[in-house]
Amino acid sequence: MAEAASHTTSYVRDKMLPQAEPPTLQKGAIKWMRDNLFSGWLNSILTIVSIYVIWAVVSDLFPWFANSIWRADSLTQCREIRNATVGADAPAACFAVIVDRWQQLLFGFYPREFYWRPILSLVVMLTALMPVLFPRLPRAALLWSVSAPFVIFFLLWGGSVWFPLAAALGFVIGAVAWRLVSAASGALLGVLAAIILPIIYWLYFAAPLADGLAGSVPLGLEAVPSKQFGGFMLSVVIGISGIVLSLPLGILLALGRQSPLFIINKLSVGFIEIIRGVPLIVWLFTASLLLNYFLPPGTNFDLMLRVIIMVTLFASAYIAEVVRGGLAALPKGQYEAADALGLDYWKSMRLIILPQALKIAIPGIVNTFIGLFKDTTLVVFIGLLDPIGLTNAIRASTDWNGIYWELFLFIALMFFVFCFSMGRYSLYLEKKLRREHR
Amino acid sequence: MSDTATDRAVNRSQMMVSDEVAIQITNMNKWYGTFHVLRDINLTVYRGERIVICGPSGSGKSTLIRCINRLEEHQAGQIIVDGTELSSDLKNIDKIRSEVGMCFQHFNLFPHLTILENCTLAPIWVRKTPKKEAEETAMHFLEKVKIPEQANKYPGQLSGGQQQRVAIARSLCMKPRIMLFDEPTSALDPEMIKEVLDTMIELAEEGMTMLCVTHEMGFAQAVANRVIFMDQGQIVEQNEPREFFNNPQSDRTKLFLSQILGH
Ligand SMILES: Nc1ncnc2c1ncn2[C@@H]1O[C@H](COP(=O)(O)OP(=O)(O)O)[C@@H](O)[C@H]1O
Ligand SMILES: [Mg+2]
Numbered sequence: 027m028a029e030a031a032s033h034t035t036s037y038v039r040d041k042m043l044p045q046a047e048p049p050t051l052q053k054g055a056i057k058w059m060r061d062n063l064f065s066g067w068l069n070s071i072l073t074i075v076s077i078y079v080i081w082a083v084v085s086d087l088f089p090w091f092a093n094s095i096w097r098a099d100s101l102t103q104c105r106e107i108r109n110a111t112v113g114a115d116a117p118a119a120c121f122a123v124i125v126d127r128w129q130q131l132l133f134g135f136y137p138r139e140f141y142w143r144p145i146l147s148l149v150v151m152l153t154a155l156m157p158v159l160f161p162r163l164p165r166a167a168l169l170w171s172v173s174a175p176f177v178i179f180f181l182l183w184g185g186s187v188w189f190p191l192a193a194a195l196g197f198v199i200g201a202v203a204w205r206l207v208s209a210a211s212g213a214l215l216g217v218l219a220a221i222i223l224p225i226i227y228w229l230y231f232a233a234p235l236a237d238g239l240a241g242s243v244p245l246g247l248e249a250v251p252s253k254q255f256g257g258f259m260l261s262v263v264i265g266i267s268g269i270v271l272s273l274p275l276g277i278l279l280a281l282g283r284q285s286p287l288f289i290i291n292k293l294s295v296g297f298i299e300i301i302r303g304v305p306l307i308v309w310l311f312t313a314s315l316l317l318n319y320f321l322p323p324g325t326n327f328d329l330m331l332r333v334i335i336m337v338t339l340f341a342s343a344y345i346a347e348v349v350r351g352g353l354a355a356l357p358k359g360q361y362e363a364a365d366a367l368g369l370d371y372w373k374s375m376r377l378i379i380l381p382q383a384l385k386i387a388i389p390g391i392v393n394t395f396i397g398l399f400k401d402t403t404l405v406v407f408i409g410l411l412d413p414i415g416l417t418n419a420i421r422a423s424t425d426w427n428g429i430y431w432e433l434f435l436f437i438a439l440m441f442f443v444f445c446f447s448m449g450r451y452s453l454y455l456e457k458k459l460r461r462e463h464r
Numbered sequence: 465m466s467d468t469a470t471d472r473a474v475n476r477s478q479m480m481v482s483d484e485v486a487i488q489i490t491n492m493n494k495w496y497g498t499f500h501v502l503r504d505i506n507l508t509v510y511r512g513e514r515i516v517i518c519g520p521s522g523s524g525k526s527t528l529i530r531c532i533n534r535l536e537e538h539q540a541g542q543i544i545v546d547g548t549e550l551s552s553d554l555k556n557i558d559k560i561r562s563e564v565g566m567c568f569q570h571f572n573l574f575p576h577l578t579i580l581e582n583c584t585l586a587p588i589w590v591r592k593t594p595k596k597e598a599e600e601t602a603m604h605f606l607e608k609v610k611i612p613e614q615a616n617k618y619p620g621q622l623s624g625g626q627q628q629r630v631a632i633a634r635s636l637c638m639k640p641r642i643m644l645f646d647e648p649t650s651a652l653d654p655e656m657i658k659e660v661l662d663t664m665i666e667l668a669e670e671g672m673t674m675l676c677v678t679h680e681m682g683f684a685q686a687v688a689n690r691v692i693f694m695d696q697g698q699i700v701e702q703n704e705p706r707e708f709f710n711n712p713q714s715d716r717t718k719l720f721l722s723q724i725l726g727h
């Protein structure tokens with residue numbers, strides 16, 4: 027003080043203080059517990075009650091796991107083993123059923139000798155997802171992602187290789203039409219051409235083309251009909267198709283709902299509200315019972331395909347609403363700046379608006395996907411053999427009559443792994459984007 | 465005394481202003497619902513002119529300049545920009561928008577793109593400029609607004625003044641013939657206003673046609689060759705800056721000036 031005041035009467039700091047270390051806090055487990063578990067009497071009571079509940083659950087479940095039996099041919103045998111080793115009263119899980127039937131839980135009644143096909147499909151799917159999920163990979167890899175659905179379709183259902191190729195050609199036609207027509211006469215005509223030409227092609231040319239080629243160059247895998255699909259594979263096929271297809275459709279619906287064009291706006295709103303307002307199970311029954319009435323006579327549309335369409339439509343209505351939230355959260359200035367630079371509607375959506383809106387919507391989108399994926403178990407009610415349906419099938423055999431928890435636990439675990447990874451990916455993406463854009 | 469005659473009179477007093485008409489607005493009217501926000505606007509802007517628009521809040525200044533690149537639609541009268549009339553024809557609108565640059569009060573940079581990407585986006589996607597060339601142009605204009613070193617940062621990492629300068633550079637990258645500014649400094653902290661105004665002054669000195677809504681009267685005196693005063697959706701008075709500030713004609717202008725100049 028005397029130093030500072032030595033030359034002048036008024037106080038002026040002539041020496042800036044160096045930055046100081048904060049005082050060292052108490053550390054250690056005791057301190058942590060006092061802060062987090064016993065910080066007040068209410069907190070302490072809650073902690074004790076929680077510990078009791080955890081203890082009760084664990085102490086009940088632990089013997090069931092600890093005594094679990096992995097090798098047996100039937101439930102009766104399981105029980106005999108249990109009686110012989112830990113006694114009749116002791117709880118013991120009979121995981122032998124999983125060992126015995128895991129292939130069925132995973133693949134349904136898909137022919138055993140072809141198990142490599144769904145497994146290879148999974149590999150194809152994962153590699154195809156990589157360029158989409160991790161944008162740092164080279165963009166050319168996206169071509170693989172785009173063709174993967176056709177490869178997977180071919181692997182799973184088999185049949186002539188020309189059929190998926192002929193179907194894929196429709197998309198190529200659409201893309202080429204869009205390029206040429208929109209360059210020549212504007213985006214609207216381009217979009218129309220890109221929709222109408224492929225539809226005409228699929229309706230009238232694709233099948234004869236595929237048949238013709240199959241006739242002259244028979245090339246393909248043995249066909250596996252949809253009714254042999256089942257288990258977790260069925261859930262994954264329906265779920266992933268729904269996810270992949272519902273995102274673009276949902277985005278279009280969200281844009282439609284924001285559109286000032288009367289017809290498009292009302293159609294989008296009507297579609298979203300009707301689809302959302304009716305339970306999925308009703309739509310699934312519609313798919314299994316009614317959809318054939320709306321299709322041209324003679325088309326025997328595969329039930330699984332119908333379910334995929336319904337699940338997609340259902341999820342897209344939810345995605346649309348989530349994306350709309352993201353669009354609404356963007357400041358008006360972003361739209362105006364894009365307009366003022368001369369970007370047309372589609373470019374400003376694609377380059378400016380959607381990247382930001384989707385980023386905001388990621389948690390909601392992933393949440394919808396997780397919901398969709400779990401809802402695929404509802405197909406059991408229309409006779410498809412999803413994992414739940416298979417538990418019924420497994421119980422129907424005399425060997426495993428009466429077994430529930432072990433199967434459900436296994437199914438729960440499989441779903442959990444899937445859904446949890448999706449949730450983690452969503453967190454990763456959110457963090458990454460936040461870091462990038464600040 | 466027709467508008468054109470006054471315009472001419474002002475015009476002649478400044479260099480670098482040509483006879484060529486950049487913007488011609490005749491009997492333009494606009495309503496928001498039933499609210500008559502712009503009334504009988506007549507304005508001719510010559511190429512190279514620097515026009516400052518001022519007036520009380522809510523007088524329709526923003527609406528007027530937003531009509532020029534059709535961020536707002538007018539309901540009556542005519543707006544001709546660079547020889548192209550603004551109508552509902554989308555082709556014309558996109559053409560005009562790519563010729564007319566605009567800077568906003570809140571910058572409106574694209575937060576998910578880097579500074580460089582902000583600047584190259586429109587040239588690449590609207591003008592179809594090759595990426596490399598667009599990047600060179602962008603760096604040129606970023607140097608001009610004196611922030612080339614920020615090129616790879618995101619807008620959120622820059623100060624307000626820097627963001628506004630990027631916004632100016634972003635518009636310039638489209639090589640616009642006309643620049644519109646809507647209160648470019650009013651969202652900025654005082655110490656950043658100068659850096660943005662300096663950039664704008666430099667632009668004015670190069671002969672850019674500028675319409676600028678601002679209350680920076682120092683800027684108006686330094687670069688404007690016409691000051692327009694708006695009130696209640698009308699152009700109340702316009703004059704060259706010295707006359708405008710020293711010898712305002714209408715009472716409303718006098719009142720406004722006394723309020724804004726603080727005496
Ligand atoms: N989108 C809009 N809808 C209805 N009224 C609006 C809208 N935008 C502006 N206004 C009204 O128009 C008037 C002029 O607004 P504006 O041009 O922003 O004024 P200024 O920029 O001079 O402050 C104000 O009264 C404002 O409330
Ligand atoms: Mg304004």
